[in-house]
Amino acid sequence: MPRALNQSIPTTDGGDLEPATCVANPEFTAETPRLAAMTSKALELLQNDKGFVLQVESASPDKADHQADACGLIGEVGQLDEAVQAVQDWVEKTGEETLIVATADHAHTAQITYENQNTAGRVTQLTTVEGSTMAVNFATSKTNEDEDALGGQQHTGAQLRVAASGPGAANLTGQIDQTDLFFASLNALGIDPVNHNLTFENKMQPVEETTDENTAAGSSVDSPALIATLAIAGIAGLISLIALLAPFAVDRALGPIAKF
Numbered sequence: 736m737p738r739a740l741n742q743s744i745p746t747t748d749g750g751d752l753e754p755a756t757c758v759a760n761p762e763f764t765a766e767t768p769r770l771a772a773m774t775s776k777a778l779e780l781l782q783n784d785k786g787f788v789l790q791v792e793s794a795s796p797d798k799a800d801h802q803a804d805a806c807g808l809i810g811e812v813g814q815l816d817e818a819v820q821a822v823q824d825w826v827e828k829t830g831e832e833t834l835i836v837a838t839a840d841h842a843h844t845a846q847i848t849y850e851n852q853n854t855a856g857r858v859t860q861l862t863t864v865e866g867s868t869m870a871v872n873f874a875t876s877k878t879n880e881d882e883d884a885l886g887g888q889q890h891t892g893a894q895l896r897v898a899a900s901g902p903g904a905a906n907l908t909g910q911i912d913q914t915d916l917f918f919a920s921l922n923a924l925g926i927d928p929v930n931h932n933l934t935f936e937n938k939m940q941p942v943e944e945t946t947d948e949n950t951a952a953g954s955s956v957d958s959p960a961l962i963a964t965l966a967i968a969g970i971a972g973l974i975s976l977i978a979l980l981a982p983f984a985v986d987r988a989l990g991p992i993a994k995f
């Protein structure tokens with residue numbers, strides 16, 4: 736699927752170049768489904784009295800980052816922002832109690848560095864919506880040759896932001912394990928992990944069939960609580976980029992926000 740914004744290509748002397756402005760990709764037409772539209776449709780189809788879990792992934796930021804494509808990356812994070820807003824609009828319209836979690840599954844290569852300065856790897860300089868210059872560095876490929884630098888940038892191990900709103904959001908604070916998001920989701924659905932053999936000790940093990948007895952004891956799938964999880968696949972340390980480039984994505988309405 737085409738990305739919302741045209742590709743930008745970083746260079747080893749990017750810090751010496753005039754900043755560019757990201758422009759719309761003509762291949763991304765009015766007929767191209769936006770992530771927010773697909774999210775709204777999924778919510779419409781899933782709404783029921785018992786609750787549900789929806790995971791929405793904006794996968795293209797990861798692909799753009801592997802290719803050192805700063806504009807592609809920013810455009811797809813913008814799509815994630817729209818998807819978060821679509822969920823928030825749905826919650827407001829329906830009044831459903833909904834835990835919304837926005838996070839990423841891993842960090843990535845893009846780093847915002849000093850403007851007008853070449854750094855290891857390659858640099859793209861962009862003009863932000865506020866009119867300032869922003870330098871974005873990509874330096875995790877094997878070499879700076881095109882075949883590596885424009886396709887072989889790699890994931891990184893930086894800590895990730897988790898932002899949440901709704902029932903149970905207050906549990907997603909400080910430093911947590913990524914797998915704790917699973918338990919936060921169970922909690923929001925009112926499902927007891929002990930009665931479903933989903934305790935910490937065996938959370939990485941296959942789930943065994945539950946008996947009628949413990950299902951009855953532990954299940955509360957009638958819980959009205961709903962969960963919408965928005966996951967970004969592999970964006971470049973990019974939750975912080977969201978805050979910079981699309982601050983409304985996380986600050987507009989995400990109630991209690993875990994900041995760390």
Ligand SMILES: [Zn+2]
Binds near residue numbers: 797798801890969
């Ligand atoms: Zn990846």
